[in-house]
Amino acid sequence: MVLKNQYVMIKGTRDGLTLFLDDSCSFNDLLDELDKTLSHDEFDEDQAMITVKIHLGNRFLHKEQDEQLRTLIRQRNKLVVQGIESNVISKAEAIQWKEDSEVRVVSKTIRSGQVYQVQGDLLLIGDINPGGTVKATGNIYIMGALRGVAHAGINGNRQAVIIASFMKPVQLRIADLYSRAPDYETEGVYMECGFIDESEKILIDRLQLVAKKRPELNGFERSVLNG
Amino acid sequence: MAEAIVITSGKGGVGKTTTTANLGTALALLNKKVCLMDTDIGLRNLDVVMGLENRIIYDIIDVAQGRCKLKQALIKDKRFDYLFLLPAAQTSDKNDLTPDSVVEMIAELKKEFDYIIIDCPAGIEQGYKNAVAGADHAIVVTTPEKSSVRDADRIIGLLEHEEISSPKLVINRIRNHMMKSGDMLTIDEVVQVLSIDLLGIVADDEDVIKASNRGEPVAFQPNTKASISYRNIARRILGESVPLQSLEDEKGVFSKVKRFLGMRN
Numbered sequence: 251m252v253l254k255n256q257y258v259m260i261k262g263t264r265d266g267l268t269l270f271l272d273d274s275c276s277f278n279d280l281l282d283e284l285d286k287t288l289s290h291d292e293f294d295e296d297q298a299m300i301t302v303k304i305h306l307g308n309r310f311l312h313k314e315q316d317e318q319l320r321t322l323i324r325q326r327n328k329l330v331v332q333g334i335e336s337n338v339i340s341k342a343e344a345i346q347w348k349e350d351s352e353v354r355v356v357s358k359t360i361r362s363g364q365v366y367q368v369q370g371d372l373l374l375i376g377d378i379n380p381g382g383t384v385k386a387t388g389n390i391y392i393m394g395a396l397r398g399v400a401h402a403g404i405n406g407n408r409q410a411v412i413i414a415s416f417m418k419p420v421q422l423r424i425a426d427l428y429s430r431a432p433d434y435e436t437e438g439v440y441m442e443c444g445f446i447d448e449s450e451k452i453l454i455d456r457l458q459l460v461a462k463k464r465p466e467l468n469g470f471e472r473s474v475l476n477g
Numbered sequence: 478m479a480e481a482i483v484i485t486s487g488k489g490g491v492g493k494t495t496t497t498a499n500l501g502t503a504l505a506l507l508n509k510k511v512c513l514m515d516t517d518i519g520l521r522n523l524d525v526v527m528g529l530e531n532r533i534i535y536d537i538i539d540v541a542q543g544r545c546k547l548k549q550a551l552i553k554d555k556r557f558d559y560l561f562l563l564p565a566a567q568t569s570d571k572n573d574l575t576p577d578s579v580v581e582m583i584a585e586l587k588k589e590f591d592y593i594i595i596d597c598p599a600g601i602e603q604g605y606k607n608a609v610a611g612a613d614h615a616i617v618v619t620t621p622e623k624s625s626v627r628d629a630d631r632i633i634g635l636l637e638h639e640e641i642s643s644p645k646l647v648i649n650r651i652r653n654h655m656m657k658s659g660d661m662l663t664i665d666e667v668v669q670v671l672s673i674d675l676l677g678i679v680a681d682d683e684d685v686i687k688a689s690n691r692g693e694p695v696a697f698q699p700n701t702k703a704s705i706s707y708r709n710i711a712r713r714i715l716g717e718s719v720p721l722q723s724l725e726d727e728k729g730v731f732s733k734v735k736r737f738l739g740m741r742n
Contacts, residue, residue, distance in 0.1 A: 362634060377672065
């Protein structure tokens, strides 16, 4: 079933409907056309909910426009907006993206009472002493001893990892999870990484495992592709 | 060129005052003009350890508030002509002293003395800020205990924000047999965590307590373990003006004391 219109093209797939919206007309024209197009179709009462994906092409939507579009589709019963995709993003978002995917290199000792926080990934050349804390929105790599607290993915990124040359942390935190050192005295381990495993717990294991557990860790593209 | 050195630790009871008194004495023994400055307002001890309590007429608060001249408040040591003490006040509190007034006093003292050694109070509040205000260098004293090392680490972190050269470390109260048995942090462990230069180590010596109760710093005695340690540290401080030799100097002191401690077992 392919319905060809001036500005709106609807494609039906097994997963639901996909709307391809023209990106050169005015937004109001687009809304009018979409409204008309959707009112052609009658949906039966007993039909299951249909998910709708929207492709905007090269159109950028403001928050209000985004909301308008969603309300319009939501007004039709049986239609649920699954996602709106666009080829373009705002400058602010792009900068945010870049910052979140950048690796900050810092060479210093984080001492007791000090808190060091970065946007993106942190590469620390130095130690984190007991009582010291580092935080990053992304991953944390420590070329030195982690004897304090490290918190990766502070904005909720559960994919974030913490890697240290020497691991003897007081606490490891990733996103909203945390794990603490055992109550007995431990020796500390070399070349280990901490990540959230399938059971939603922070696990510490050999850093070679990172390649298997987080294959998307390579390079800048991962952030762009993952959004 | 005069130097102001602050002796600090964060934690109380690790030996700041004892270190101040003994380094002052040891530097005076090496013919340097030294002024000891007690900034622990309300809990003054340095005068007691130096045995000069009975000579106090004016104190540092009197100077800060203009009740006397700086020279009037200085107490000459009973043993050395070139060793002086600027005592703390016992009746005021730490807020009566300001960093600015300390900076001013140190600037004036620098005209007269080679070394001004500042005894810092425990804690990281106003008293600490006063003590570090005018200092050029800092010596962080710690004992081989976790809590003490933690506080020393905190202090080193705070000192980074001051206009002070990288602090040097003195590890005090070392009990060699406990270090060997693993019941105490070793010197290596402490230095590894704090990652600053080690200036010296001092054994936990009963003579230190005996001497301080007599009001006579242990560095005065010719051949106790602690007095040798303190005099070695003093030499190391003098050696700092010769940067190329400093590392070897430290090694020398280190191994000497180590050898010395080794004799005990």
